[in-house]
Amino acid sequence: MEMYQAMRARFGHQQWWPGQTPLEVCVGAILTQNTNWTNVEKAIANLRAAGKLSIPALAAIDAAELAGLIKPAGYFNVKAKRLKNFIAHVHADWGDDLPGFLDRSVSALREELLGVNGIGRETADSIILYAAGKCTFVVDAYTCRILLRHHLIDVDGDYETVKELLEEALPAEVDLYNDFHAQFVAVGKQYCRPLARCEGCPLEPFPHDPLAGMEE
DNA sequence: GACCAGGCACATC
DNA sequence: GATGTGCATGGT
Numbered sequence: 092m093e094m095y096q097a098m099r100a101r102f103g104h105q106q107w108w109p110g111q112t113p114l115e116v117c118v119g120a121i122l123t124q125n126t127n128w129t130n131v132e133k134a135i136a137n138l139r140a141a142g143k144l145s146i147p148a149l150a151a152i153d154a155a156e157l158a159g160l161i162k163p164a165g166y167f168n169v170k171a172k173r174l175k176n177f178i179a180h181v182h183a184d185w186g187d188d189l190p191g192f193l194d195r196s197v198s199a200l201r202e203e204l205l206g207v208n209g210i211g212r213e214t215a216d217s218i219i220l221y222a223a224g225k226c227t228f229v230v231d232a233y234t235c236r237i238l239l240r241h242h243l244i245d246v247d248g249d250y251e252t253v254k255e256l257l258e259e260a261l262p263a264e265v266d267l268y269n270d271f272h273a274q275f276v277a278v279g280k281q282y283c284r285p286l287a288r289c290e291g292c293p294l295e296p297f298p299h300d301p302l303a304g305m306e307e
Numbered sequence: 308g309a310c311c312a313g314g315c316a317c318a319t320c
Numbered sequence: 321g322a323t324g325t326g327c328a329t330g331g332t
Contacts, residue, residue: 124314130330131313165329169315211315231313276313284311 092261094241094294098274101293105273108221110135113189114146116222120214121173122164133163146187149178173209180207193223201227212250220272226265228257229272233279240283241294 109128110116115135122131137160138144143152158171180203185192193200197219204215216229230253238244244253261267282292 120313123312125312125327126314126329127312127331129312133330163329165312166314166327167329169327173315209315213314217313229313233313272313279313286310 095267095271095274097293098278099270102274102277104270105277107269107273108217113193113222114144117177117189117218118144118174120217120221121177121209122161122170124166124170124214126165130163130165134161137161137163146178146182146189149174150182169209176207176209189222193218197225197227200225216254220265220268224265226263226268228254228261228268230254230257231272231276233283234272234275236283236285237275237279237294240289
């Protein structure tokens with residue numbers, strides 16, 4: 092909590108996810124895989140302009156045409172397939188009722204999402220937390236980098252280990268999980284890039300020398 | 308011209 | 321089960 096408060100004090104509430112509807116969150120979560128958010132915004136703007144930002148439209152669109160629309164997000168061929176996989180999965184059982192699909196227990200939803208080819212742990216957790224509004228901690232590259240630099244995890248800590256560490260250390264509140272992850276991204280972008288230093292980082296004094304353990 | 312970005316699946320050992 | 325590789329655009 093001290094960590095969250097330090098970041099929150101510096102950056103303010105991040106008001107995530109930067110997308111309006113649950114569908115937009117799901118689409119964004121897939122498109123942002125290893126990709127800058129500004130590129131994802133362009134891809135989503137293309138989808139909206141083409142009238143394809145709905146489940147029926149995405150279910151009907153040809154994968155090659157979809158790839159053309161999401162080009163700015165990079166990896167457009169694989170992401171077009173991943174989006175189609177997700178949409179087909181929802182559409183088959185729920186038609187365009189995405190809220191219906193999302194309305195179940197975290198564990199059941201997570202398991203189902205992880206069964207979709209192209210949705211891994213971070214994407215699944217992002218959808219659960221930010222589209223379904225349910226309590227699951229989203230771990231990403233910045234999260235690991237920051238915790239690693241503060242010696243709260245070690246290099247071989249995997250996704251589930253880091254997730255459990257955070258969930259055990261925090262009260263299970265959706266808004267806390269929501270904004271904590273967003274704060275990790277905000278701090279990480281500015282201070283915890285692979286080759287960056289940490290001067291001025293709001294986490295600097297916490298809890299050890301922030302430069303210790305950094306690889307050159 | 309490097310480096311980086313809110314990963315994931317798949318091949319290979 | 322661990323490690324390596326392909327996927328691709330756009331901003332700094």
